Amino acid sequence: MPPSIPTRATASPLFVPAKSDRHTSRTARAHLASARDQARNANRPETRATPSGLDPDLRATYPAAGRPGPASARGGSLKLPAHRMTTATASGAYPFLAEGGLGAQGIYIGRDVHAEAAFCYDPFSLYGRLDGFTNPNILLAGVIGMGKSAVAKSLAVRAVAFGYKIYVPCDPKGEWTVVARELGGQTIALGPGLPGRLNPLDAPARPSGTSEEDWRGEVRKRRLLLLGSLAKTVLRRELHPMEHTALDVALDEVVAHAEAGGSTPLLGQIAHVLGSPDQLDAALGEPSGRLGTAAEDLAHALRRMVHGDLAGMFDAESTVAFDPGAPMLSIDLSRLGGAGDDTALVLAMTCASAWMESALADPDAGRRWVIYDEAWRVMRHVALLERMQSQWKLSRGLGIANLMVIHRLSDLLTAGDAGSRGRALAEGLLTDCSTRIIYRQEADQLAAASSLLGMTGVEAQAVSALTKGRGLWKVAGRSFITQHLLHPRERELFDTDARMHG
Structure with missing residues (x-):
């Protein structure tokens, strides 16, 4: 059979009489235009009108009330197996919430705010038991x-x-006095007009197992370190x-004179x-006089400890003796540093620390806490x-947990410019x-x-x-985010806002 010939609409010009009127001519032209449009669209595919409303592919399979019948999984018949993961994995997805605590x-x-559990802490029990816990020292920072x-x-x-045992070598506001008294400890108040005296050159008791010669060398080294620290603090420079x-x-x-007379x-x-x-050069054995000239600044620096504001x-001689059995010892220096000059x-804190080292150096004195309150005030003093x-580095060997209290982390930056010793x-x-x-x-x-x-960003926001x-x-x-809880008696002892409340 011959191939089918597609149907084609044709249009031919219509005969219009020459003397027809205007209406007849306009009607004829409209019929001609309609015939041409029909012929032009004859070969185009047939189109369907787009239905209005939601696309059928996007319509819900089941109604909003859920699948009807017993297959709806209602009534508790759907059960899924429990998902198990380690706390290391869970802590990545849920910070703080999955922390296992310190025991x-x-x-x-x-x-513990996020775990809703008790929070306990002891640096001595954590040492050697917690990975990454390399020392018992603590930094505590917070605004007023x-x-x-x-x-x-x-x-x-x-x-x-x-x-x-608790040692507070510097209490610049006198807030630890009432705490030491309640614990049955000892407080030494130093300041102008007060009877308390401390001789920082006192020799601590020799530990058992240390020879007399070795201990003499250790005591001499400590005394030289103290004298150098005092001189550098006053001179505000390194020694020549x-x-x-x-x-x-x-x-x-x-020391030779004192030992000959049986004194300190x-x-x-x-x-x-x-x-x-003359006495200095004679002791050195050089009559040149150069040593006496070099020691002039040192003499004036230490003179402040004898005839100056201290x-x-x-x-x-010390008017108090260190009691190694006391649960707490604090040095009250609230009478000093009130005029803006620290x-x-x-x-005073340097001398008190040197005097207190007699107890810190005793290996048989047990484990102790040393608390440096208002430590931001000493950040500018390198000595x-x-x-x-030195005390931070020896904390493990001495059995000491050092606690440093500051207001802001930027206080550490006041110790000096970047790259400086401080x-x-x-x-x-x-x-x-x-x-x-x-x-x-x-x-x-x-x-x-x-x-x-x-x-992290989450911690900074918290x-x-x-x-x-x-x-x-x-x-x-x-x-850990921890809410500190106080006993009513503690709240009464630690209240630093008493004067603000009248």
């Missing part, structure tokens, strides 16, 4: 009024129940080699020898930072703290805090919104 051993602090002083005092009070030699010679001369060397005697060029505190406070660094020492103290307790920080401090502590008594505890890389 039930240690001092009760309060409540958020409860950081309360948690520090609470740790001290509750630690006594575990057999630990000739000045170190002058200190060595003056100390040996005074004093700071006033050291200052007197440094200020006597006169009557460290220039005489130099006197730092000098004291060096002494603190900045390196301050950042080293932070590095040697396996536990960081951060109470609320102001918004402009979050960048510095995050940089120094390596906080720190900015912490309420009173609530802090972020970072323990060996693990994070």
Whole structure:
């Protein structure tokens, strides 16, 4: 059969009489245009009108009420197997919520906010048991009024129940006196007009197992370190080699005199020898006079401890003896440093720390806490930072947990410019703290805090919104939001807002 020929519509011009009227001509032209359109669209495929409403492919298979009948899975017939995962995996998806805690051993602090469980902490029990926990030292930071002083005092009070002893070498506001009294401890108040005296050159008792010769060398080294720290704090610079030699010679001369008379060397005697060029040169065996000239600044620096604003505190025999059996010992320095100059406070703290080392160095004295309250006030003094660094480094061997209390993390940056000795020492103290307790920080401090502590964005946001008594505890890389809980008696003892409430 021949192929089918598609149907085609044709149009031919219509005959219009020459004398037709206008209406007839217009009608004929309309018929012609309609015929042409029909012929033009004859070969186009037929189209269907798009239905209005929702696309059928997007319509729900079942009504909103659910699938009808017994297959609807209603009535509790659908059961899925429980999903199991490790806490390491869960903590990545749910920060804080899946943290396993530090265990039930240690001092009760309060409540873990996210885990809804008790939170306990003890640096001595965690050492060797928790991965990454390399030292028992603690940093505590928080703005005023958020409860950081309360948690520090609470740790001290509750630690006594575990057999630990508490030492506070510097109490610049006198807030620890009432705590020490309630615990049956000892408080030594130093300041102008007060009867308390401490001789920082007192020799500590020789530990068992140490020879007499070795212990003499250790005591001499400690005394030289103390004298150098005092001189550098007053002079605000490092000592020159000739000045170190002058200190060595003056100390040996005074110690020899004191031992011959059966007494203890004093700071006033050291200052007197440094200020006597003939005696200093004679002790060295060089009559050239150069050593006496080099020691002039040293003599005037130590004279402040004898005749200056610290006169009557460290220039005489000690009027108090250290009681190794006391649960707590605090040095009240609230009479010093009130005029804006912290130099006197730092000098007193240096002498008090040296005097307290007699107990810290005893290996049989048990485990102890050393609390540096208002530590931000000493960050600008390199000599004291060096002494603190030595104590931080020896914390494990001495059985000491050092607690440093500051207001802001940026306080550590005030120790000096980037790359300076002071900045390196301050950042080293932070590095040697396996536990960081951060109470609320102001918004402009979050960048510095995050940089120094390596906080995540979630942690930084949490720190900015912490309420009173609530802090972020970072323990060996693990994070907890903890609400500190106080006993009513503790709340009464630790209240630092009593004067604000009349």
